[in-house]
Amino acid sequence: MSTHETTAADERAHSASDPIVEIRNAEVVFEMDRGVSRVLDDVSLEIERGEILGIVGESGSGKSMLASSMLDAVVDPGVLSGEITYYPEDGDPIDVLALSDHELRQLRWEEIAMVFQGAMSSFNPTMKIRTHFEETLEAHNYSLGEGMDRARELLSDLYLDPDRVLDSYPHELSGGMQQRTLIALSVVLQPNVLVMDEPTAALDLLMQRSIISLLEDLKAKYDLTMVFITHDLPLVAELADRLAVMYAFELIEQGPTQDILHDAGHPYTRALLNSTPNLDAPLEEMRPIAGSAPDPVNVPAGCSYHPRCSLATDRCVAQDPDSRPVDGDHVVDCHHWEDAADEIPLNHLANMEGDR
């Protein structure tokens, strides 16, 4: 999708912004026997210093590829191109894709930390949690005394008993405790950005909600910028200042959370909102999105959502829409976004109106 053309609104939004990470025209390609698989397609995104950004999309839409791209960590034989820039608070911008392996290792953890789905696979099952913290601090030449004090404080912040947790093997902790411990481990080197890829997917609803509120506290206390990646729109909407929606390996809409929830311009975002339980609409009003997401080897021409879209016209088949401003920082990649609100009413809004 073309995000190359900068509109006047983009310029205005850009000049007012203070990005900590900037992604420009990122693309990830795998050469497969059955063809070229483009699993990230010309994605441009700015992560603002101090914000909580939610990245939302269906399974397989490219969310994890976007997360790995931020740290030049796309697995072989995937080929990442584009520009990834990290802006430290002080000092010159860092071109992430030009870093040596050593510099990249420093950037990861010390500046930008990642937490992935399924905490158990991130721990070494033969090592106590204490050793995980100690090895991380030593590998980055951090003071062990200060670092372990910070580890204890972080574990307490996350409502864990530091002594018990540090003395345990990973399998001795529940799923929720493992995930909170992993978050503490990710933050122990005092990074500025914490990227979490489906950090609560394996947890029950209550534990998900409690981790969300702990993350809010952690962000405020440690002055973190957070990126929360998930398929669970209602969950991330509780936390995020801004949402970016992915469909078929592209970003198709970005904006402040409330604008997306109440005034989404992309038919896919509106369908996603209508297909999601928990947004104040009764279960019988949930409408699954008809059709299925495209195979990355065979993405439809034009707007990749057109085969599933009730508003699609010949123009959508022929022409990939550019990003266009809806209002302020809210941008959408759709030829027919002005008709979307009338054509695809939002269930949860209708119910809220009914409550008045």
Ligand SMILES: Nc1ncnc2c1ncn2[C@@H]1O[C@H](COP(=O)(O)OP(=O)(O)OP(=O)(O)O)[C@@H](O)[C@H]1O
């Ligand atoms: N190592 C790989 N080689 C080739 N294709 C891959 C590889 N890893 C992932 N893909 C493909 O890249 C696409 C995007 O995957 P990605 O994991 O980023 O999606 P996702 O939105 O994070 O999904 P989920 O929520 O299920 O994790 C998918 O079509 C997936 O099959």
